[in-house]
Amino acid sequence: MEPASSRAEQLRSRIAKAEAELRELRSQLSRVEAQEKEEEASGLDSPWKWPLQPHEYERYARQLILPHVGVAGQVRLKSAAVLVIGAGGLGCPAAAYLAGAGVGVLGLVDGDVVEASNLHRQVAHSHTKIGMKKVDSLADYCTNLNPHTSCVRHATHLTPENAADIVSKYDVVLDCTDHPTSRYLISDACVLLQKPLVSASALRTDGQLIVLNNPPAPSGTKDGGPCYRCVFPRPPPPDSVQSCGEGGILGPVVGVMGVLQALEALKLVAAGPPSSPEVPAPSLLLFSTAGASTFRSMRMRGRRPDCFACGTSSSLTLGALQSGMVDYVLFCGLRSPVRILAPDERITATAYNNMLTDKPGLAHVLLDVREREHYTIASIPGAVNVPFSTLQRTDTGGKDGARPDWLPESLPADAPIYVVCRVGNDSQLAARKFKEMRLGSDRRFIGDIRGGMEAWKQEVDRTIPFI
Structure with a gap:
């Protein structure tokens, strides 16, 4: 049986072709009607002496009577x-x-x-x-x-x-x-x-x-x-x-x-x-x-x-x-793609998903730093939302190793922190900030999901709406 996507594409193509033909026919009709009115004008007893054609007086009638347009203004528009x-x-x-x-x-x-x-x-x-x-x-x-x-x-x-x-x-x-x-x-x-x-x-x-x-x-x-x-x-x-x-x-x-x-x-x-x-x-x-x-x-x-x-x-x-x-x-000063974290400080969407599958009870934090509106549309199960704009305005609740509000007190000191954003730029900046805050011990992994939610959709879950 022919896939629905292929059939839909064929139908869209046929509709587009039919609409293009219809537009062309309408365009031809408009030109012929305009020519018809010009011929009617040329067939008058006296020659046409007005600056616009008959169809133009009809088409632009409502703006021709405006003081700031008039016939002179319409002629300028036409030119x-x-x-x-x-x-x-x-x-x-x-x-x-x-x-x-x-x-x-x-x-x-x-x-x-x-x-x-x-x-x-x-x-x-x-x-x-x-x-x-x-x-x-x-x-x-x-x-x-x-x-x-x-x-x-x-x-x-x-x-x-x-x-x-x-x-x-x-x-x-x-x-x-x-x-x-x-x-x-x-x-x-x-x-x-x-x-x-x-x-x-x-x-x-x-x-x-x-x-x-x-x-x-x-x-x-x-x-x-x-x-x-x-x-x-x-x-x-x-x-x-x-x-x-x-x-x-x-x-x-x-x-x-x-x-x-x-x-x-x-x-x-x-x-x-x-x-x-x-x-x-x-x-x-x-x-x-x-x-x-x-x-x-x-x-x-x-x-x-x-x-x-x-x-x-x-x-x-x-x-x-x-x-x-x-x-x-x-x-x-447009920024090129962000390259702040080293390769070993980043994890692919596939690797993160495999980790969850192999160790479903693994203690860790997944921080989603997209804005709230993006987060509510779709998110990775278990993710905690702290918008990047909030991180930029505040110290996230912690300084010099102090625990921020979003980090559970029960979380072990060496439990990893993963950060995800839309395409993998803001997540690197956030991860670097957390490293500078010295959250937990030196054994704790702090990094991001490379490619963000875009990569998650491509590699893990194609059903999520990505915006």
Whole structure:
């Protein structure tokens, strides 16, 4: 009998193919209908004399009557090219609203594929698109929404080598990424190419938004708006950088920030060139689902004279960017995989499981240092949860050999202590801390499970949900 997984994969493939054909048919129908209306207009007694086509007046009717858009603003939108870097939680709603509003060219940059864990917040993707390139999935969604917007797909990650070539083709850029290295790179490219940048971020239940390099101006002048480096001259400490996979994210939060990015981009394009040479005061918009105030706005200062990218003494050039002279990974201090413990201070998930099987009554402690939310989803039987963040804030209850709260008094002095985390990084740091605290005697083994819960799922128990 054919395995269910194989049959399911075949069905998903057939559904994806049928949906692709249906999308193409709908796209063709929309184009034919638009052509039909144009032909109707050309068949009138007098020639068509209006700046937009008949179908455009119908499609954009509700925004054409807005004072800040009007026909002139819609024409500017139709002529504009907007780049969305990142086709995830921010990029999906941002791109959808830009396409819906009638942006002429919509560029999409992303090198990843759709995963099941994306779907709760990346609303342009679907279950049938798992494994599909995100730019293709999002482009299909936007084309189905508005076939008159031309979607340009850049199925790659933005790098110093390709940034200038990609960014130079667009009028406005949206940073919808989620990593410090990308944020600094995108900002530098926008400064060098004089492109306004709409940047947003979201994590857990909070978000922030800022319009940068607006108006765009050459480096060293005070006429332009601040860049990302002006606002954040130094990157956050590497240990404080969390991804959605580690810190979590509530879908509507990232959706709100993505929609706000689209709004700011539409305002920039539809308004046209500023009528006044005065530089608008930049502000940082903070969003939070906690507390009495959902939105707060913080006034930001202008360009920093000593800014590395746009300051008066800046030496940043397109040549330096493309040659790789600016090392964004080094600048952000991103940590490589942790290698603190020696090989004999670590144990594999398989070896730990075999030990429990061979000696079920063995006296020991297994400390799970993941955050409580991760621990409650799934854990190894018998594990005690003390979150790593708690270990960082306190001395864990013991100094100079004193017994911490989580260590049972009845435990023999030579009983081993094993530490487990999500992927095997925090567990090494925790084990080293316990060694420095001199817990128990020198005979006590203190080490971690190599690879953490990810390794436990792969080697021991494939049924546990790993997040």
